[in-house]
Amino acid sequence: xxxxxxxxxxxxRPSVLDPAxxxxxxAASRLGVDxxxxxxxxxxxxxxxxxxxxxxxxxxxxxxxxxxxxxPVIENWTLELKDDASAGA
Amino acid sequence: xxxxxxxxxxxxxxxxxxxxxxxxxGIETRFLWHEERDLSGLDAVVIPGGFSYxxxxxxxxxxxxxxxxxxxxxxxxKGGRVLGICNGFQVLTEMGLLPGxxxxxxxxxxxxxxxxxxVEPGSCSWLQGYNxxxxxxxxxxxxxxxxxxxxxxxxxxxxxxxxVLRYVRNPNGSVGDVAGLTNSQGNVxxxxxxxxxxxxxxxxxxxxxxLLASLLG
Numbered sequence: 001x002x003x004x005x006x007x008x009x010x011x012x013r014p015s016v017l018d019p020a021x022x023x024x025x026x027a028a029s030r031l032g033v034d035x036x037x038x039x040x041x042x043x044x045x046x047x048x049x050x051x052x053x054x055x056x057x058x059x060x061x062x063x064x065x066x067x068x069x070x071x072p073v074i075e076n077w078t079l080e081l082k083d084d085a086s087a088g089a
Numbered sequence: 090x091x092x093x094x095x096x097x098x099x100x101x102x103x104x105x106x107x108x109x110x111x112x113x114x115g116i117e118t119r120f121l122w123h124e125e126r127d128l129s130g131l132d133a134v135v136i137p138g139g140f141s142y143x144x145x146x147x148x149x150x151x152x153x154x155x156x157x158x159x160x161x162x163x164x165x166x167k168g169g170r171v172l173g174i175c176n177g178f179q180v181l182t183e184m185g186l187l188p189g190x191x192x193x194x195x196x197x198x199x200x201x202x203x204x205x206x207x208v209e210p211g212s213c214s215w216l217q218g219y220n221x222x223x224x225x226x227x228x229x230x231x232x233x234x235x236x237x238x239x240x241x242x243x244x245x246x247x248x249x250x251x252x253v254l255r256y257v258r259n260p261n262g263s264v265g266d267v268a269g270l271t272n273s274q275g276n277v278x279x280x281x282x283x284x285x286x287x288x289x290x291x292x293x294x295x296x297x298x299x300l301l302a303s304l305l306g
Contacts, residue, residue, distance in 0.1 A: 012192075015239070016192060016237055017192075017195065017235075017262065018193075019193050019194070019195055019196065019197045019262075020193060020197065023197055068146070068150065068154075069146070071147055071150065071183065071190055073182075073188075073189060073190040073237070073238075074190045074192055074237050
């Protein structure tokens with residue numbers, strides 16, 4: 001079965017305060033990096049999945065993202081699925 | 090009356106709940122390991138505080154899939170009484186038994202201090218020992234207790250009387266000063282403060298006793 005590689009990016013919804021992002025932004029200005037108008041922290045989750053085809057892989061990854069990796073109440077997610085299955089690589 | 094106390098890898102208030110219920114109030118308790126499925130003979134279930142499964146991914150996100158919690162969800166849906174304290178409240182929101190989510194405290198600090206709460210018991214079965222508008226003091230101890238709900242959801246919770254516990258002085262940035270919520274049936278309660286740590290006069294007051302004593306009818 002081909003192996004599919006994917007990356008799921010999870011970010012806080014724009015309406016949800018990101019205190020860790022705000023703290024990091026404050027530190028950036030102490031470092032001397034000024035002019036940052038937005039800094040929000042999320043997660044990147046790298047996944048490798050065995051699936052019969054790309055469509056099946058996508059369905060499984062969407063379920064995973066929506067039901068486990070992200071909490072849709074407070075987070076958005078995007079899925080990057082590499083189309084060409086790198087079988088055995 | 091037997092109270093089940095859920096134990097995950099990483100729970101750390103399970104024994105506090107047992108002390109409060111059994112030691113202070115004489116309510117029989119039984120620990121429920123997360124891989125169990127047997128809730129027979131239980132009248133109520135507590136999901137205690139701690140760091141279930143290390144709180145990896147998000148607080149409560151992995152706990153939701155524990156075999157035991159599939160049974161707890163069914164128990165709650167049948168009207169069984171379920172109490173989620175701190176991490177237990179986070180778990181209840183991840184399970185969808187209570188709406189909204191709990192996120193990082195506004196000022197990022199882990200806050201550990203006695204906290205005044207205003208109680209509006211409404212139809213919440215756990216809070217019938219308190220008067221409407223009464224102010225009680227329970228300790229809080231959390232880093233991710235900022236309740237988050239969009240304005241429409243918050244309004245519907247207010248309209249339905251589900252915001253049963255509110256911070257008098259909001260410590261963490263929760264919307265609507267929400268410290269605790271009940272479901273529409275009133276059998277499920279989730280709260281960030283720790284009533285089980287307010288059951289013994291030797292260790293910080295007894296305002297929490299009436300919450301667990303509600304089990305005695």
